[in-house]
Amino acid sequence: MKVDIDSFHELLQTLMRNKTRSFLTGFGVFWGVFMLIGLIGGGDGMKEMLNSNFEGFATNSAIIFGQPTTKPFHGFRKGRIWSLTAGDIERLRQQVPQLDVISPMVSKWGVQAVNGDHKFNCSIKGLLPDYAKVDAPKIYYGRFINEMDIAQQRKVCVLGKKVYKTLFPGGGDPCGQLVRLDSAYYSVIGVDYAGGNMNINGSAEEGVCVPLSLMQRAFNMGDHIDLIAVTGRRGITMSDITSQIREVIARAHDIDPTDEKAVTVFNTEVLFGLLDNLYHGVDLLIWLVGIGTLLAGAIGVSNIMMVTVKERTTEIGIRRAIGATPRTILTQIISESILLTSVAGMSGILFAVLILQMMELGFTEDGIVTAHFQVDFWIAIGAAALLAALGVLAGLAPAARAMSIKPVDAMRED
Amino acid sequence: MQPIMIQLKGIHKTYFGAQPLHVLKGIDLNIAEGELVSIMGASGSGKSTLLNILGILDDYDEGEYHLAGTLIKNLSETRAADYRNRLIGFIFQSFNLIGFKTAVENVELPLFYQGVGRRKRHQMAMEELEKMGLTDWASHYPNEMSGGQRQRVAIARALATRPKIILADEPTGALDSKTGVEVMQLLQKLNREEKITMIIVTHDPGVASKTNRIIRIKDGVIEE
Numbered sequence: 001m002k003v004d005i006d007s008f009h010e011l012l013q014t015l016m017r018n019k020t021r022s023f024l025t026g027f028g029v030f031w032g033v034f035m036l037i038g039l040i041g042g043g044d045g046m047k048e049m050l051n052s053n054f055e056g057f058a059t060n061s062a063i064i065f066g067q068p069t070t071k072p073f074h075g076f077r078k079g080r081i082w083s084l085t086a087g088d089i090e091r092l093r094q095q096v097p098q099l100d101v102i103s104p105m106v107s108k109w110g111v112q113a114v115n116g117d118h119k120f121n122c123s124i125k126g127l128l129p130d131y132a133k134v135d136a137p138k139i140y141y142g143r144f145i146n147e148m149d150i151a152q153q154r155k156v157c158v159l160g161k162k163v164y165k166t167l168f169p170g171g172g173d174p175c176g177q178l179v180r181l182d183s184a185y186y187s188v189i190g191v192d193y194a195g196g197n198m199n200i201n202g203s204a205e206e207g208v209c210v211p212l213s214l215m216q217r218a219f220n221m222g223d224h225i226d227l228i229a230v231t232g233r234r235g236i237t238m239s240d241i242t243s244q245i246r247e248v249i250a251r252a253h254d255i256d257p258t259d260e261k262a263v264t265v266f267n268t269e270v271l272f273g274l275l276d277n278l279y280h281g282v283d284l285l286i287w288l289v290g291i292g293t294l295l296a297g298a299i300g301v302s303n304i305m306m307v308t309v310k311e312r313t314t315e316i317g318i319r320r321a322i323g324a325t326p327r328t329i330l331t332q333i334i335s336e337s338i339l340l341t342s343v344a345g346m347s348g349i350l351f352a353v354l355i356l357q358m359m360e361l362g363f364t365e366d367g368i369v370t371a372h373f374q375v376d377f378w379i380a381i382g383a384a385a386l387l388a389a390l391g392v393l394a395g396l397a398p399a400a401r402a403m404s405i406k407p408v409d410a411m412r413e414d
Numbered sequence: 415m416q417p418i419m420i421q422l423k424g425i426h427k428t429y430f431g432a433q434p435l436h437v438l439k440g441i442d443l444n445i446a447e448g449e450l451v452s453i454m455g456a457s458g459s460g461k462s463t464l465l466n467i468l469g470i471l472d473d474y475d476e477g478e479y480h481l482a483g484t485l486i487k488n489l490s491e492t493r494a495a496d497y498r499n500r501l502i503g504f505i506f507q508s509f510n511l512i513g514f515k516t517a518v519e520n521v522e523l524p525l526f527y528q529g530v531g532r533r534k535r536h537q538m539a540m541e542e543l544e545k546m547g548l549t550d551w552a553s554h555y556p557n558e559m560s561g562g563q564r565q566r567v568a569i570a571r572a573l574a575t576r577p578k579i580i581l582a583d584e585p586t587g588a589l590d591s592k593t594g595v596e597v598m599q600l601l602q603k604l605n606r607e608e609k610i611t612m613i614i615v616t617h618d619p620g621v622a623s624k625t626n627r628i629i630r631i632k633d634g635v636i637e638e
Contacts, residue, residue, distance in 0.1 A: 005532065017514050318510045321471060322571065323499025323527040325492045407471045407498075 010332070011339050018308075025304040026344030028297035029387070033348030036290030037375055037383060041356040043286045045363070045373035047279055052371065058101075058134050058231045062238050063266040064245060065227035066253075073256040082253050082262070086223035095248045098236045103131040104225040106215055113159075113208055114180040115167040122163050123207045124181060126215025134229040135194075137204070142175040142190030149189075149211045157186040158209040164191045181208060184218060238269040298341065298390040305337055305398035313405055320407035330399045337395025338388060345387035349380055416446040419482060419579060419611045420468065426476035427463055437463045438474070439634035445613065447578075450605040452614045452622040455631035462583070464631065465615045469502055469581045470494045482578045499527055503572030507584035509564045511556040517567045518543060518552040524575045542570035546600075562593035569600065579611040580604075586621055598624050 015022045069080045084104075092102050106126040113120045129146050137144050137158070149156050157179060159167065168174045178185045186208075194204045216222070230245070232238050242265045243257075250257040309316070316329060356373040363371040420443065427438040437460045445451055455461040466472035467479065470486055479486045482501060489497065504510075511520045518539050525535035543552050546566040556564050565585065572580055585601065586594030598621055605612045614625060622628045630637050 013514055314510070315512055318512060319523070319527075320495065321469070321498060321504050321510075322524040323495050323575070325495040325527075327492065328495075328527060408466055 028300035029344040030348040032294030032297035035293045037352035039286040041375040045371040049371045061231040069262040071256040071259045074254045084225040101231045120166040126212040137192040138194040140193040156189040158190040160205045162205040302394040309402045326403045333399035334395035338391035341391035419447040420445040421480040424477035448609045452625040460634045503577040503580045505582040507587040582614045
């Protein structure tokens with residue numbers, strides 16, 4: 001069969017002959033591809049959004065904090081209130097060598113941050129510079145707290161994103177300006193745009209970070225510490241050393257070393273493991289639903305083509321009588337199927353990409369894309385190839401039926 | 415005597431259904447080049463089966479069929495399609511034009527299957543339509559034409575590939591008597607002027623009388 005403009009014209013002619021049917025059949029494939037691409041992109045975006053909650057957070061880390069005891073020990077009754085102290089940091093450093101970063105934190109809630117007549121109710125966290133290794137800040141302006149700030153007990157602070165936006169509605173670099181926290185003035189040294197939802201002691205967006213030593217002094221905290229964030233050295237599994245950590249701290253505070261509530265060690269590794277499983281489950285579901293829908297669409301095409309072939313028995317018979325070879329008929333039916341699936345499918349890809357792009361735009365703030373919904377170029381190419389293959393498969397059965405039509409059948413109508 | 419175009423020797427055909435049906439019981443027939451022949455017979459006599467075999471639309475069980483010197487037997491579908499396309503033009507009772515194609519596209523179709531280029535086949539198709547006096551109707555669809563016009567488009571399609579023989583199955587069956595006569599005159603003219611061998615299956619004695627030779631079939635055998 002010669003391939004020229006007319007072969008293509010023929011295809012269009014047959015497909016356009018029954019516009020509604022072609023359209024509805026194509027819609028099945030369109031929807032299938034749309035679902036597949038949309039779900040893949042949407043899933044990836046959701047995953048990223050979920051991940052952004054833990055953004056900057058070290059995966060192999062744990063947070064240690066104290067709660068009232070739940071077991072009596074050394075003559076103390078249960079329900080005793082205790083707190084971590086600065087001494088625990090040294091103890092951990094010496095007795096649990098598997099730990100890498102050991103960074104304490106104190107915090108205070110309900111502090112009013114004031115700049116002129118702009119006010120914001122925030123929380124303050126007293127930190128050491130190495131805290132950045134546990135929960136990485138996203139510095140937008142200036143810098144994070146450093147060793148010199150600690151050593152010299154400088155009255156400096158790093159503002160969270162919301163605090164900055166409220167106190168400095170006009171934008172611009174606030175570094176060097178003074179901000180009042182409750183009764184004292186602090187010089188702004190940086191703005192942290194980290195937006196993760198996995199935060200220790202309140203959202204980073206609504207918090208202000210100050211040097212730990214300064215905070216302990218300013219708020220009369222003594223050597224009391226609210227929590228200790230730790231990360232394991234490379235190759236260390238946090239859950240393996242949890243009980244060791246607990247034992248070291250419990251011994252120093254007269255707490256039953258088996259009291260998991262009193263010395264709470266919150267292990268992020270377990271959380272991340274859980275998330276990984278969740279992602280795998282979601283991925284599986286996406287592919288199952290997407291491919292399933294697409295397949296249903298392709299079967300729809302096959303089905304309709306089957307009906308079409310039956311309807312066109314006479315026409316195919318005539319074609320055979322005037323010299324169409326079985327191969328010509330096969331090519332024609334499969335081409336029709338491929339054309340229908342790929343045109344519908346391409347529109348599906350296009351539509352899905354469009355929607356994903358819009359979603360991505362919706363999740364872009366200050367020119368920073370917070371979640372990438374758009375699918376990979378190669379996924380789109382792969383989907384297109386899949387469509388062509390589906391087109392061939394969908395056309396096979398109808399084409400086989402069309403080939404079995406004998407020219408004699410065309411003349412058997414009367 | 416003209417050279418022989420169609421030669422049938424002891425053709426047998428049986429349809430194997432629930433009850434085997436022996437339709438053709440030894441047909442011997444010679445048709446010379448340029449002849450205008452009609453085949454007549456009651457329904458069930460086997461004349462349609464014979465036409466299908468002549469048109470390579472159906473196979474036969476026994477005997478030999480030579481068409482233009484070529485033995486037509488046990489051909490593959492592809493070969494059969496090729497022979498049909500090059501050697502035979504079909505004219506059907508119900509025209510069998512493709513409804514969603516214009517007159518000229520219908521005439522182009524066999525040329526398309528032959529692999530003739532776009533421009534060339536359009537030109538050839540237009541020439542055929544011109545001979546039928548249908549130039550003005552070239553871009554009309556079959557349902558916009560009268561029965562006579564449709565049959566003339568079908569004739570143009572049959573002639574487009576310059577076949578050796580034309581097989582017509584009740585060519586006037588679906589037409590009123592006046593148009594039927596016109597179509598018959600056209601076929602006679604083609605036979606006379608272009609020397610195309612023509613075989614017409616009919617049960618209309620009026621049509622048969624216009625042919626040079628009448629072959630009567632009864633119960634699967636020829637009684638001339």
